[in-house]
Amino acid sequence: MKLVGKELSPGQQVALEWNEPSRCCLVVEGLLRRYSNLSNGTVQTLSIHVPGDIPDLQGLHLRTMDHTLASIGGSKVALLAHREILDVLRKSPRLVALFWRESLVDAAVARAWVKVLGGHDALGRFAHLACELYVRMRVMGLVSDNSYPLPITQVHLGETIGASVVHVNRILKKLRDDRLLVHKRGRLVILNWDRLSEVADFDPAYLNLREPLYLDLTPAGG
Amino acid sequence: MKLVGKELSPGQQVALEWNEPSRCCLVVEGLLRRYSNLSNGTVQTLSIHVPGDIPDLQGLHLRTMDHTLASIGGSKVALLAHREILDVLRKSPRLVALFWRESLVDAAVARAWVKVLGGHDALGRFAHLACELYVRMRVMGLVSDNSYPLPITQVHLGETIGASVVHVNRILKKLRDDRLLVHKRGRLVILNWDRLSEVADFDPAYLNLREPLYLDLTPAGG
DNA sequence: CGAAAAGTTGACGACTTTCAAGTCAGGTGG
DNA sequence: CCACCTGACTTGAAAGTCGTCAACTTTTCG
Structure with a gap:
């Protein structure tokens, strides 16, 4: 399959709401x-x-x-034409099942966010976000020293957890003061995973990571 | 395919969080x-x-x-064994695509709820719920006189939009007083669709209803 | 009819937003 | 090297949304 690599600058859009895309984007x-x-x-x-x-x-x-897709900090993606993906899928029912499953996990993550946004206050929401990203980044081998890259502004964090910038700032201060985590220089450091995941009411089951890829693929785990 | 029909009483559970289901449930x-x-x-x-x-x-x-599935009022469902579904899917790539697409629409609906819960106050949330259900019920030919069955308590409504019962009650009162909708005796009546969908910031695009089934299947439209 | 469930309302306090006024960090030009 | 500038981060105060508690009314249903 032909892959088109592409580098994205902060904020750059990959696909726009209302548009009809003809290719997919692999992060x-x-x-x-x-x-x-x-x-x-x-x-x-x-x-x-x-x-x-x-x-x-x-x-x-x-x-x-139904939404726009854009880069948070800088990033690299690979673009795959729908046509070529579909050609491959026609030949491999196994791959269809795999992609379908990916869609289902994506939906499960969305449901988890419905639960969090509907059921937690802003502190719990942010804590949950921090926990989820920690686990997902760890699976990809991107966690080191209990921290992972998160080059995102407080404005964007507010847009993510449904809170104002001011309130995000106060939440970060509280989490910092309570020694649960620190967000500094585009990096999120987990200081106390147990208490953080408790505040977040976090359970990674919905991520469906029964087969920990990181054990096979990465030289050093989280 | 063998179908097992089943009647459910209010609150009855079909599948439980943490369980490993072996069949699917068609409403x-x-x-x-x-x-x-x-x-x-x-x-x-x-x-x-x-x-x-x-x-x-x-x-x-x-x-x-990752969640429990249960009946709101009374309902009827058909149960389909995974094994039998998979047998059919193995023989029909077309059906696989159809089911996969259903999963994707389900995910799109979940995303819409993330947007609503994150971006709207309780009034907008409820208005959005009312609009979404109106459209989905209409597609199935279940809307008559701008109203549809919604046999749900205010407690459950609160659990849905992430608000307390008391606040749900006040929202319903406001929507009633403003002549946007009425919820009474297990039925939701839309009084002013234009203003309601405006309050809800509702756009049905995410439901992906490009082919209006109800035109073909139901004797009388909405 | 009578009990239980659901709905309604007021008062008070907690969470969150908005407005406003700063501070801090990184990058540019002198 | 430092003044300056800009975007991001911080903080206080006032106001709005919403949750909790409690009491009361209405509806549902045996």
């Missing part, structure tokens, strides 16, 4: 996010994607994008 | 909901399902349930 390096604009002028992040994800896989079967 | 009549329990003792509804939905389709590829 190779960095972070991407899905977001959508509300009528009141604000932005809501729908999900954050780590290397290994294919955030616009749904484009294979759904014509129009 | 035939009534409403079902997915929900999950939070550590603080509260419940969060993840989605509401109308006739035609297969809320636990993900069980085909994900081993453990």
Whole structure:
């Protein structure tokens, strides 16, 4: 299959809401996010994607994008034409099942966010985000010293957990003061995983990581 | 394929969080909901399902349930063994694509809820729920006189939009006073669709209803 | 009819937003 | 090297949304 590599600058958009994409985007390096604009002028992040994800896989079967896909810091992606993916899938039912499963995990993550946004206050929301990203980054071997790269502004964090910048700032301060985590210089450091995951009511089961890839693929685990 | 029909009483559970289901559930009549329990003792509804939905389709590829599936009022469902579904799917790539697409629409609906819960206040959340269910029920020919059956308590509504019962009650009162909608005797009546969908910032695009089934299947449209 | 469930309302306090006024860090030009 | 500038981060105060507690009314159903 032909791969088109591409480097993305911070904020650069890969696919636009309302558009009809003709290719998928595999995250190779960095972070991407899905977001959508509300009528009141604000932005809501729908999900954050780590290397290994294919955030616009749904484009294979759904014509129009219901959100925009864009890079958070700088990132690298690989673009795959729908046509070529479909050619491969026609020949491999096994791969279809694998991709379908990826869609299902993506949906499970979205459901987890519905649960978090509906059931937790802003502190719990942020804690959950930190926990989820920690686990997902760790699977990809991107965690070191209990920390992982998270080059995102407080404005974007607010758009993700549904809180104002001011409130995000206060939450970060509280988590810092309580020695649960620190977000500094584009990196998130977990200081106390047990208490953090307790505050977040976090259970990684929904990520469906029964087969820990990182054990096979990465030289050094989390 | 062998179908097992089943009648469900209000609140009856079809599949439990943490369980490993061996069959799927097709909604035939009534409403079902997915929900999950939070550590603080509260419940969060993840989605509401109308006739035609297969809320636990993900069980085909994900081993453990990340939520409970249960009936809202009384309902009828058809149970399909995974094994039999998979047998059929092996013979029909077309059906695989169709089911996969259903999963993707399910994910799109979940994303829409992330957007709503993250970006709107309780009033907008409820308005959005009312709009979404209106459209989905209409597609199935279940809307008449701008109203549809919604036999759900205010407690459950609160668990759905992430608000307390008291606040749900006040929102309903406001929507009633403003003549946007009325919820009474297990039925939701839309009084002013234009203003309601405006309050809800509702756009049905994410439901991916490009081919309006109801035109072909139902004797009388909405 | 009577009990239980569901709905309704007021008062008070907690969580969160908005507005405003800063501080801090990194990058540019003198 | 330092003044300056800009975007990001911080913080206080006032106001709005929402949750909790408690009491009460209405509806449902045996």
